Amino acid sequence: MRIALFVPAPFDTVSGGYLYDRRLVEGLRALGHEVRVMELDGRFPMPDETAEASARAGFLGLAGDEIPLIDGLALPAFASLASELAARSAVGLIHHPTSLEPGPHQEALAERERALFAACGRLVTTSHFTARCMAPLGAEPSRIGVVEPGTDPAPRASGSGGPGARILSVGSIIPRKGHDVLLRALGRLTDLDWTLRIAGPPADPVHAEGLAALAEELGLTSRVTFLGSVTQSELDREYAAADLFALATHFEGFGMAAAEAQARGLPMALCTGGAIADLVGRGAAILAAPGDANSLSRGMRRPIYDPALRAAMAEASWAAGQSLPRWEDRAARFVTELEAAGHG
Numbered sequence: 001m002r003i004a005l006f007v008p009a010p011f012d013t014v015s016g017g018y019l020y021d022r023r024l025v026e027g028l029r030a031l032g033h034e035v036r037v038m039e040l041d042g043r044f045p046m047p048d049e050t051a052e053a054s055a056r057a058g059f060l061g062l063a064g065d066e067i068p069l070i071d072g073l074a075l076p077a078f079a080s081l082a083s084e085l086a087a088r089s090a091v092g093l094i095h096h097p098t099s100l101e102p103g104p105h106q107e108a109l110a111e112r113e114r115a116l117f118a119a120c121g122r123l124v125t126t127s128h129f130t131a132r133c134m135a136p137l138g139a140e141p142s143r144i145g146v147v148e149p150g151t152d153p154a155p156r157a158s159g160s161g162g163p164g165a166r167i168l169s170v171g172s173i174i175p176r177k178g179h180d181v182l183l184r185a186l187g188r189l190t191d192l193d194w195t196l197r198i199a200g201p202p203a204d205p206v207h208a209e210g211l212a213a214l215a216e217e218l219g220l221t222s223r224v225t226f227l228g229s230v231t232q233s234e235l236d237r238e239y240a241a242a243d244l245f246a247l248a249t250h251f252e253g254f255g256m257a258a259a260e261a262q263a264r265g266l267p268m269a270l271c272t273g274g275a276i277a278d279l280v281g282r283g284a285a286i287l288a289a290p291g292d293a294n295s296l297s298r299g300m301r302r303p304i305y306d307p308a309l310r311a312a313m314a315e316a317s318w319a320a321g322q323s324l325p326r327w328e329d330r331a332a333r334f335v336t337e338l339e340a341a342g343h344g
Contacts, residue, residue, distance in 0.1 A: 001335070001344055002034045004062055005093075006055065006078075007071040009039035014201055014229050015172050016256030017095040020126060020149050021071060024093075027331025036066070040074055045098035046105035047077035056081060062088075067343045069093060070120075076112040082119040089121030089342050096130050096253030096274065097137055101176055114138045122341030124334065127254040129275030145337040149256050150327030151263040154236075156318060159243045164193030165304045168242035168266075170235065170257035171249065172203040173226075178248035178271055179211055184293035185248065185300060187218035192304045194223065196246075199238055201229040239264050243310060244303055250290045252276040265318030267310045269300045281320020284313055 007021055025035045038058045042051025055077035062068060068085065070078060072094040078085060099110035117123060117139040124145045125131045131144045160166035167186075171177035179198060186196060202208035208226070215224045230238065239245075245261035246269040252258075255276035261268055268285035270276055277287060286299035303310050338344055 001028075001338065002036075002063065002066045003028065003069050003338070004036045004038050004058075004066045005069045005071065006038045006040060006058060006074050008044040008051075008074050009041055011037055011039050014199075014235075015203075016149070016254070017071070017073065019256060020095065021093070023150065023327050024331060024334060027327065028334065031331055031335065033335070040077065042077070045073050045076050045101070046103075046109060047079075051077040052080065059084060067091065067338060067341075069338075072096070072098060075116050076109055078116060079112045082115050085116065085119040086121070090119070091122045091124060091338060091341050091343075092117065092120040094123055094125045094130060094134070094253075096126075096251065097133060099137065100133065100251060102250070103175075110137060122337055124337045125253070127275040127278065129278060130253045145340060147330060147333045147337060148325050149254055149259065150330045151259055151321070151324045152327055154260070154264045155240065157240050157242060157264040157266050157314075160241050162243075162307075164195065165243045165310070166241060167194055167196045167244045167246050167269075167304075168238050168261075169196065169198045169246050169248075170200060170238075170260075171198075171247060172200045173198075173208045173211065174204045175207055176250050178250050178273070178290065180214055181248035181250075181271065181291055181293045181296065182246055183211065183214050183218060183220060183224070185288075185297035186223075187220060188294075188297040189301055189304060190219065192301070194304050196220075196224045197227055197238060197242075198224070199227040199230045199235055202226075239266065242266055244269060244300075246300070247271070247276070248288075248290075248293075248296060249273045249276060255279055259321075259324055262317050262321040263324060265314050265321060267303055267313030267317055269296065269303065271296060279324070281316050283316035284320050285317070 028035050040054040068090040245266040248271045251274040271290045273290035288296035
């Protein structure tokens with residue numbers, strides 16, 4: 001197959017969605033398929049004129065036998081090309097509908113996604129939870145497939161060695177990731193010995209400034225480190241040296257960072273927004289409702305001060321992590337979805 005993947009630039013962005021896309025491209029190429037990555041300029045997901053022009057130029061420049069595969073973050077920029085998408089049986093790769101992201105453009109994005117989901121020949125989501133979220137946006141269940149992310153075999157996290165608990169959170173600095181909820185939860189636990197390291201690009205600079213101000217307001221500046229964008233090797237070291245993984249997300253289409261933490265046997269503290277609770281092994285995590293800093297704080301208290309509990313949670317996490325899907329078979333699964341759209 002010849003495939004053109006459309007995705008907002010830059011393709012090397014550090015996030016779960018971009019990691020999925022990169023690993024998918026790598027896997028498809030390893031199977032002998034030709035994949036061209038089309039990096040789109042402009043603002044996403046609510047596109048500006050630059051984004052729409054970039055999407056149109058890229059789409060109209062496709063070779064006749066190339067399969068258009070459009071990342072859901074880029075998809076709204078193709079609103080004026082709905083009939084062209086239908087004619088070429090385009091495939092949408094939906095990590096989660098952009099209209100589920102809190103913000104001022106939710107209704108406009110939902111309107112675009114309804115039209116574009118109907119136009120695509122196939123929609124591939126990264127979790128069964130996300131697949132279920134598509135129905136209110138007019139997506140027909142018969143045209144939806146699921147290819148969950150994989151994990152790599154990884155060494156078990158060795159931890160910080162103490163004293164105290166070193167907590168790691170991984171996710172772009174955007175409101176949906178709930179880093180403010182995590183800070184407020186930990187702000188109630190200053191009687192305990194812990195530090196927090198947050199790895200993720202400051203995709204929303206205003207929100208990033210607000211988080212730094214919140215950390216200062218809560219008296220946590222000396223305990224909290226914003227690492228910003230990190231390389232994969234740096235992230236691997238962060239996972240290895242962590243004692244506890246925490247993510248207070250409001251919504252996840254899958255929860256790749258949590259899956260990576262579980263693949264390394266890290267005990268976890270999570271908010272159950274979206275699909276994330278579906279991948280957690282029994283006994284591996286304390287769970288709180290999205291946005292509930294009080295509940296998250298109460299849940300985190302004991303694993304922070306009790307190494308024995310963390311060790312028991314780590315055992316459960318490691319066991320569950322070994323049964324997660326692996327990356328090596330994800331591309332083959334994805335090919336079956338392309339075939340279901342009439343390609344190949």
